[in-house]
Amino acid sequence: MKVLIVDDEKLARERLKQLVSGLVPDTELFEASNGREALFAVNASHPDLVLMDIRMPIMDGLESAMHLSHMENPPSVIFTTAYDQHAVAAFEVNAVDYLLKPIRKDRLETALGKVSSVSAQQIRQIQGEQELASPRSHISVQLRGQITVIPVSEIAYFMADNKYVRVCTPTERHYIEDSLVSLEQEFEDRFLRIHRNAIVSIAHIRGMEKQPSGRWHVRLKDVDETLEVSRRHTAAVRSWIKG
C-alpha cells in the first residue's frame, strides 16, 4: 500500500510515519508539507491513501482534497486535525473519515482498514457548514491522470470558449469545465467582468485603450493581447481603473 502523509509540521509527519509503518510494515510512505505539494506528490507516486491535515499554508487540506476528488481514480482521503470543533462536526455529518491528533494507534488501524474516497460534494458541504466557503487558492486541471494547479493569483483572465472556460496566465493557458458565472461569484473580490465572455484579474489590469474600431480594450500585465470590453461594462471597468 502507498500512503501519502500531508502536514506542515515535521513532527506530526514523523509521528504518522512511525504509526503507519508500525501497523503495516510494507507500506510505501510519501510526504508533503502542504495541500499543493500533496497534489504534486499524488501525480508522482499515485498513493492509495492520503492522510491530510486541514490547516496548512499555501493550500489547506480541504481544498487539496477537493482538487483530488476531481481525479478519475482519486486516492482515499482521511483528514487529521488537532482541534477544530466545526470541522469535526462537519465530518460527522458528512460521513467523512477523520482522525484527531494526537492520533491513536487503534483509531488509525481502523481507518486504514476502510477505503473511503471523499467527494467534492461532501467537501463543499463541510466548507459550507463551517461558513468557510472561501474561494479556492488554486484552480486545478486534470490532464491524462495528472493534476496541474494554477494559483489564482497568477491568473490574468478567464474567458468562455465554446463549452469550456479558458484559464490564462501570462505564460500558460488551460481549459476547465466550470462556468464563468460561478467563477465570477467565487472570485468576486479579485476578478472583474468586462464582457459577456470574460472576467479579468483586477490585480492584472494595467489600463484601458480605445481601438480604431471605437471599442475599448483592457491591457493586462504581462499579456500581449488586449481584451475587448463590452459597452455594457465599459463604465464599470473605467470607474474601477480610476477609483
Next chain:
Amino acid sequence: MIRTLRKRYLLRFKGAGIFSNTVFVAVIFALMSALVVYRALGVTLFSAASEFVQIALLMSAATFVPIRLSYRVIQRQSLLIAVIISLATAGAVAFGLTLTVAHYYPWPIFPSLPWPPSEPHLVAMQVSLMTILVYSLVIQIAVSARRERMARRMNTSNRMKALQARIRPHFFFNTLNSVASLIRSDPESAEKAIEDLADVFRVVIRADRKLVSLAEEIEIAKQYLNIEKLRLGERLTVEWHTSEDALNAKVPSMTLQPLLENAVYHGIEPSMTGGVVTVDCSCEDERLHILVTNPVPELKSERHKGNKVALKNIQERLKRQFGGDVRINIRDTRERFNISIDAPLMHPRLAK
C-alpha cells in the same frame, strides 16, 4: 423582597416584560381603588367601573411613555439617571394628562372626588404621585430581573470565553501531538517540551492575575516559544530587544504570551517560509513600551481567518489590568502587523 414579589405575583409567562407588567400593576391598582370607592363611598356600580377603567388607562399611559424613553438607558445600566429620568417623566405625564382631562373632559372622572374639581392641580398631583409609586415599583422589579439575568450569563459563557482567550486549544492539542512524536525519536526534547508546557499552563490557569516582573513574563513567553519552535521548526524566528531597566517593571501576568501566540498564529503558521516575530521592551519617561510585530502573509488566502475576537479579548483584559492610563495600539501595514502597549511604569516598590 422584590424578587419574591416578582416570582409570586407578577406575570411570568414567556414574553411578559416590563410593558405587560406595568399594565398588570396599573390594572390591579385601579381595581383596588374602584373597590374602595364602591364599598366606602357607596357610589353606583357604574361609577366604580368607570373609575376602574379610567385609572387603569391613565396609569398605563403615564408609565408607558417613560418606559419607552428610558428602556435604552436602563439597559446601559446608568441606573440612577435612568430611574430619575423615568420617574420624573412618569409624574409629569400623569400630571399633564389628569389636568387636561379635568379641563376638557365633560364626563365625571373619579366619582370619589367632587366634580368638576375645585382644585384640578391637586387632583393631578395626586394622580401623578400614585403613578410614580406604581412606576417605581415596576422599574425596581425590571432592574433586579436584569441584574439576575446578567449575572447568570456572566457565569456560564464568559468564564469559558475568558479561559479560551488565555490559550488556544489548537495550540494545546498540536503540542501534545508533537510530544507524542518526540517521545520515541528524541526523548530528551519530549521531556523538555512537557516541562515547558507545564510551566506555561501553571501560569495560564492561575485564577488571579497578579503583577509580575517583566523578566518573569519574558521567561514564560520564551518557554511558550520553545514549544512552538518544536512544531514550526525553522519557520519561527524571534528577535528580542529588551532594555535592562524594563526588566524590573511590573506587568500583569500573561501580558506577553497572548500577544506572541497571536503573532505566531496569524503571522507564522499560515506561511510556508515563516518569518520573524520581534519583541521590543523599553522604558522611557516613566512609561513602559512593549511592541510585538509579526509578518503578514503575502497571499490573502494564506492568512488565518481571524475573527479578531482573540485580539479584542487581549485588549480588553490588558486595559482592565493595567488600569486607565494604558494605550494599546494596533497598526496593520501591508508587510507587518504591530501591536504595542504603552503603560505607566509600575516600580517594584510602588506595586503591592
